[in-house]
Amino acid sequence: MQSTAERAEEAPPPLAGATRAWPRHWPLLLLGAALLPGAALFLFGRWAEAPAMQAWRTVALAVTVQAMPFLLLGTALSGAINAFVPASVFQRLLPKRPALAVPVAGAAGVVLPGCECASVPVANSLIGRGVTPAAAFAFLLSAPAVNPIVLTATAIAFPGDPAMVLARLLASLAAASVMGWLWLLLGKEEWLRPAVRHTGHRHGHSRWAEFRSGFQHDFLHAGGFLVVGAMAAATFNVAVPRSVLDTFADSPWLSVLFLAALAVVLAVCSEADAFVAASLSGFSPVARLTFMVVGPMVDLKLIALQAGTFGRAFAFRFSAATAVVAVLASALVGGILL
Amino acid sequence: MRRPLQAALLALSGLGLLHTALFTDQFLRYVKEGMRPLLIASGVVLLALGLAEAWTSYREIRRTADGEHDENDDGHGEHDELGGHDGHGEHDTHGEHGGHGEHSTPRVAWLLFLPALSLLFYAPPALGSYTAAREATKVVSEQEEFEPLPATSPLPITLSDFTRRVQQDERQYIKGRTVLMTGFVTPADDGDGGWYLTRLMLSCCAADAQSVKVRIHGGEPPKADTWVSVTGSWHSGGGGSLGTDSAEVALDARTVKRIDRPSNGYTDSLPLTAP
Numbered sequence: 001m002q003s004t005a006e007r008a009e010e011a012p013p014p015l016a017g018a019t020r021a022w023p024r025h026w027p028l029l030l031l032g033a034a035l036l037p038g039a040a041l042f043l044f045g046r047w048a049e050a051p052a053m054q055a056w057r058t059v060a061l062a063v064t065v066q067a068m069p070f071l072l073l074g075t076a077l078s079g080a081i082n083a084f085v086p087a088s089v090f091q092r093l094l095p096k097r098p099a100l101a102v103p104v105a106g107a108a109g110v111v112l113p114g115c116e117c118a119s120v121p122v123a124n125s126l127i128g129r130g131v132t133p134a135a136a137f138a139f140l141l142s143a144p145a146v147n148p149i150v151l152t153a154t155a156i157a158f159p160g161d162p163a164m165v166l167a168r169l170l171a172s173l174a175a176a177s178v179m180g181w182l183w184l185l186l187g188k189e190e191w192l193r194p195a196v197r198h199t200g201h202r203h204g205h206s207r208w209a210e211f212r213s214g215f216q217h218d219f220l221h222a223g224g225f226l227v228v229g230a231m232a233a234a235t236f237n238v239a240v241p242r243s244v245l246d247t248f249a250d251s252p253w254l255s256v257l258f259l260a261a262l263a264v265v266l267a268v269c270s271e272a273d274a275f276v277a278a279s280l281s282g283f284s285p286v287a288r289l290t291f292m293v294v295g296p297m298v299d300l301k302l303i304a305l306q307a308g309t310f311g312r313a314f315a316f317r318f319s320a321a322t323a324v325v326a327v328l329a330s331a332l333v334g335g336i337l338l
Numbered sequence: 339m340r341r342p343l344q345a346a347l348l349a350l351s352g353l354g355l356l357h358t359a360l361f362t363d364q365f366l367r368y369v370k371e372g373m374r375p376l377l378i379a380s381g382v383v384l385l386a387l388g389l390a391e392a393w394t395s396y397r398e399i400r401r402t403a404d405g406e407h408d409e410n411d412d413g414h415g416e417h418d419e420l421g422g423h424d425g426h427g428e429h430d431t432h433g434e435h436g437g438h439g440e441h442s443t444p445r446v447a448w449l450l451f452l453p454a455l456s457l458l459f460y461a462p463p464a465l466g467s468y469t470a471a472r473e474a475t476k477v478v479s480e481q482e483e484f485e486p487l488p489a490t491s492p493l494p495i496t497l498s499d500f501t502r503r504v505q506q507d508e509r510q511y512i513k514g515r516t517v518l519m520t521g522f523v524t525p526a527d528d529g530d531g532g533w534y535l536t537r538l539m540l541s542c543c544a545a546d547a548q549s550v551k552v553r554i555h556g557g558e559p560p561k562a563d564t565w566v567s568v569t570g571s572w573h574s575g576g577g578g579s580l581g582t583d584s585a586e587v588a589l590d591a592r593t594v595k596r597i598d599r600p601s602n603g604y605t606d607s608l609p610l611t612a613p
Binding site for chain 1: 339343346367373377379383384390446447448450453455456469477
């Protein structure tokens with residue numbers, strides 16, 4: 001799979017390659033660092049100073065900055081799982097039958113305190129360590145919604161309404177488990193990109209070096225997709241004024257679907273979405289529950305992250321199915337509890 | 339992406355975070371105060387990763403230059419693989435085929451330069467009147483019992499508290515009182531030259547900003563986004579009776595003074611400056 005260009009690059013003897021390596025990159029780098037901001041200032045000029053453009057830049061940067069620590073946590077955890085945790089640990093912890101492993105993995109999401117950006121790399125490294133994909137996906141979907149930080153935030157956002165917290169927990173677990181089982185029934189391995197980069201710890205290799213390179217690789221990889229997602233979310237945030245919401249608030253079914261769609265495009269992190277949901281006071285409790293169940297499972301930055309990690313063929317099918325399942329789960333649970 | 343570039347990207351991202359959260363308080367334009375330790379820690383980790391990457395690739399180049407190039411010669415292996423497979427990142431990773439060589443980095447990682455450089459050199463300003471005019475108004479919380487207001491005049495009060503006093507306090511303690519509020523200017527779009535004293539508040543980051551607004555009557559409207567301190571009393575001309583939802587949250591301004599933007603603008607805090 002090596003192109004001729006690469007061969008050509010590798011062809012020079014080590015000595016020549018080494019002496020050229022630094023001078024070849026560093027000037028480019030310095031030039032880029034010096035020119036890029038200047039060029040950006042020059043090119044965007046007034047245009048970038050328009051209020052809409054400034055708001056867009058602020059929101060895109062805010063989503064990125066907010067997610068960065070959690071993405072680092074997730075990629076560090078995934079690097080650590082890969083380098084330090086033997087595969088047998090997961091085989092012992094999870095039930096042998098995949099159908100049972102799915103809800104167990106979903107409930108295990110309680111232990112990952114963070115927002116959704118952290119769970120994608122962790123789920124990926126779980127698959128790399130031999131966990132059945134169905135269970136890893138249940139974990140991926142439930143972890144951002146059911147961890148203690150998010151549930152506490154929900155309780156604070158809806159004071160005096162513990163049913164909302166319970167409904168969120170149950171609906172998220174249900175949707176995550178159903179998606180895991182759906183994957184067992186209908187999922188096809190070929191949708192997943194064939195990249196099992198992580199081979200776990202290999203004999204004779206430094207665990208720390210493996211940890212560092214896995215961590216770094218995952219972070220650069222997922223970070224790029226985070227930026228894509230943040231820019232998409234900022235575009236919707238600026239282009240769609242929140243006042244159009246009121247148009248949909250009256251019809252019960254439309255409002256559920258509309259808030260589900262809003263959760264997807266706004267890409268608010270799961271620790272904050274409860275406060276946003278609480279502010280959507282014109283909407284029914286079921287619609288607001290839908291917002292909080294769909295948001296951590298499907299949103300623009302998550303789709304971008306999943307496309308980068310698992311492949312596009314997977315991300316689009318999986319996100320579409322998850323959105324449907326999450327809406328149904330929250331309508332059902334919300335209908336009973338709220 | 340080549341290794342020195344990866345090192346630079348990581349280090350720049352780390353420096354960007356440190357610049358915004360440690361050396362300045364620009365991070366308050368984007369996220370809440372509580373994120374500061376997390377951002378600083380992330381910046382340190384990224385900077386360390388970048389330096390480690392630069393150091394190992396430097397050592398590797400030194401080693402190959404010394405003629406010791408050999409697969410797995412030192413039990414590290416990783417470095418040799420990195421050298422050998424590095425070029426893949428540029429070629430193999432269109433679309434679905436990432437992760438070919440163990441350390442290929444997809445092109446999308448280049449996008450990380452945008453937030454890093456933006457944080458360092460071209461930080462966008464905090465959200466202002468453009469957002470406030472478009473976003474939904476924050477719903478102030480319900481309050482049952484209201485204490486009598488202190489006798490100070492003018493009375494410093496937050497925009498949320500003023501809203502609650504006007505719309506929920508049946509005993510009308512706010513009636514006839516001169517209050518002092520600070521916020522930024524959002525022009526009203528109904529064409530009669532009025533404006534709103536505004537605060538934006540965050541739940542998590544700037545993507546979920548919500549506004550609280552008080553309509554100001556009287557006086558020339560200052561320029562949009564100016565931070566001002568306003569004294570005045572409740573504007574009764576809007577119809578609706580004080581202490582109910584029908585009351586307009588509005589102020590007859592007596593004085594309007596320009597003030598500096600507070601460093602943490604995304605809060606609805608009490609005005610500190612005397613009028």
